[in-house]
Amino acid sequence: MPLARTRKTERLVLLFLLFISVFIVTACSWALWQSWQDRLQDVSVRARNQALSLSRQAQDTFLQVNIALDEIARQTDEVFRRPEAYSGRSGILAGLSLPLPQLAGLFVYDKEGNWLATSRDQPFRQMNNADRESFIWHRDHADAGARIGQVVRSRSTGELVIPVSLRLNDAEGNFRGVALGSVKVAFFRQYYGWYEQSAGDLLALMNTRGILLYARPFPDSVLNRSLSSSPLFTNLLSQSRIGSATWHSRLDGEERLFGYARLERYPLVVAVGYETRAMRQAWWMSNITGISVNIFTWLLVLLFGFLVLRQLRASQRSHQALMRSQDELTRLNGTLSDLAMLDGLTGLGNRRQFDFYLEKSLRDSALPVSLIMFDVDYFKRYNDEYGHIAGDRCLQEVAALLKHLSLRSTDRVTRYGGEEFAIILPGTHARDAEKVAHRALEAIRRAALPHEASELAEKIVTLSAGISASFPGDQPDALKQAADRALYAAKKAGRNCIAGTEGICLL
Template sequence: MAIFLLIIAVAVIFVVGWSMWQSWQHTLQDTEKQARNQSVSLSRQAEDTFLQVQITLEDIVRHSDDIFDHPARYLGPQGLLGIQKSRLPQLHGLFVYDAQGNWLATSGRQMYPMANNADREYFIWHRTHNDARVHVGHVIRSRSTNDLIIPVSLRLNDDRGNFRGVVLGTIRVDFFRQFYGYYEMSPKDILGLTHLDATVMYVRPFPDTIINKSMSATPLYRSLLKASPQGGGTWRSPIDGIMRIFGYAQLESYPLVVAVGIDRDMLKSQWLKNNLAIICLNVLLLLTISLFGMLVLRQFRKTVEHRRELMQAQDELTRVNLTLQDLALVDGLTGLGNRRQFDIYLEQCLARSAVTGVPLSLIMCDIDFFKSYNDTFGHVAGDECLRRVADVLKYLPRRSTDVVARYGGEEFAMILPGTPGNEAEKVAERILQAIHNAALPHHASQLPDKIITLSAGISTAVAGDDVTTLKQAADAALYAAKRAGRDCIVNASTLGLRAAPQETE
């Protein structure tokens, strides 16, 4: 009894510990899922933000000839660039530069005649890359306002495809600062936008001094993004050394990544606070159960042992029955369904077709010149040939309701519930093509390719058909295919009658 009580005490500790560990794991999983969902939501917001700017830039590109001819129309807040800029709150400004980097037009209030941006990264990139896609650069400071901005640009080409200039839209970093500020989060939780090359664009709540720092040493850029564009994980932030639960999402159309990080220590403190009463209740409940368990354990032990023996016997009997059933319905040579499985399933499908009116098709296939193959290579090689043909049919893509069986000898059959005759012909074509692709040698074949080929006959059930009629129609079509030269398909509907099977090799 002392040993038993010790076991119960250990079990109580284990169950409570396991329960709390599972609860903590679920909390971590739910938190990671929440972070992933939030990162996906923020990525879509960022996607829309940059897409709006891209659409505006593409519209400016379409009017670039007019801008070069009449730049005055596009200058200033009242110009066409200024009007377009006023429609998008995220925009800091819109600019057009010529091939030398000189300003042609701007949405700003002031034009700088001697201003030149040929030294900017985005300008150099477009000048050296004949790429029509939008380019998102790293965060820079505006030379006109000193604001932190994200450059989004497109290349301008002349009629010959030569570099003509750059169209630039700048997005305010403060736009993301303001938007991310709407979310209620713990003091050490973070929301971040980074470039795909691991460069920081903006991270709340950190100061701007971390902008343009590299996060390449984090698991996010070492492995996670390489495995999936969306996901989550837990790692220590290189910015402040705090362990956080992260969710991330890469933008579909732009080289940007949104990450959401939740402080793990804060989460654990909150979890312990919320579960303190539950821990005490679980301990009390488990102790009570253990007390009553000692009284009835002796009686239950015998009952459980008897039931376990009975269940084991039942499981063994079920396993043996299933094994016998499988053996009774599977062809031992090819591993396909045997003739018995074929007959049972065909009868079931035909009965269902008669009730529902859904079409039922049957394909009968026969290996061409198989008698010559056996006479030339022997029956052992013939069996191997049957197995290899069966493997091709077994792994042929098909629906779960379609059944392939060995009908007998070198003849195979495929039952296609819910398949009309014209679709069955397509399936038969795929079968013959798959056998051709397998290129199994048959030097005794009378066909020029000297490989194993199949002839196929197709029949489709019509009102009043029984199993025998359907099989005879497919057999008649198969032998018609044999007479037509083999390695071909004949549909019974083209024969004009239901022919009885004839003898062949």
């Protein structure tokens, strides 16, 4: 077979193998990615729905207690006049608590915190709750609504309870005492225990201040722990009452996909978390068969293609290997050359590209070449105020705004260095360059990036600009120095402005 035909056949076989490989890898990767996204979406929906279901259960639980406390409040005078009618297993409080399995008991305390009446049958006449946080809060606040406190250990039963309390007033609105319903933590432990979950999954009830009231499967030692630094309380709840997101749990550091729901009536939040590690493992196991089949098919195709190539390359293996090595080296050199001309932070051309393009523009253009130099105003103070990581993000946003200005294909935006940027405008007079600079400064002002350390009244990130235009025979250094002098004049004139070639500030 002629050499040219052999090479053509080899190219066709290689193209076929490449096409099949790309197709299989792309299709398999897309299918796997889509499968994982579907899994995340399914779990996210399930987590939100479960959180919503648990939030409704929690709301019903506390609403029932709230109704019982409201009934006590309506009978305040009778309670204080005939406390014995309300106490004990046959008393009125016991009748109110009977249909509420979540209650450890109903209690009424006078304004000194002394026991007045209880739904329980034990004598607690020496019991005083004046030191309890719920009692102190109602004594010092005139809020008439029910209040859900942190988990405490009941003095009457010794079990962990969540106090739900209500202020009792006399006819003149003065503090008369507190009605208290103690909701058993064990009630939530039993209810949450009905849900099937993996070892690393989580069900939690918290108040909106981030205090944990119950969490499955964690021990009681975590109760009342503050989770206020969690993204749920720092960000998510302010955006939506119901939602889902992935973050690392503040309880054990594990990453979970959470669904959350804030109760409509009470300042409580329910969160349901599915451990992402277990999700990935389950997803992988469900897809391992399909992945294996795809890999096996791909290997068979490759084996067939390489057997064909082996026959074709018997007479020219060394030559082809050398050509491939040369092609790979050329490709790598091209990649390295492209990377060497880009700024790693902003993605714009770097100083090397700036110098190269400015020299080329001056050499090739018969018309003037304009240069605009920009400097981010008070950038050192920005770094001092927000930190260098935020400073890098600021430079990236400024670069993106400059990059998306309406420019010609021959114009070039680069990062000159530090907080300085430049736009090279071949075939452009200074007056037209000033218009481009105005658009750039206006784009940055419209972005309104906060800069509290700026001395400017707007307290936003701004730019100063210096413009120079070439004359016949000008060298790149002369153009850069002229632009730099103009930039200095703009900064000296108060910043957030443009200076032309005469050093006049153009606001």
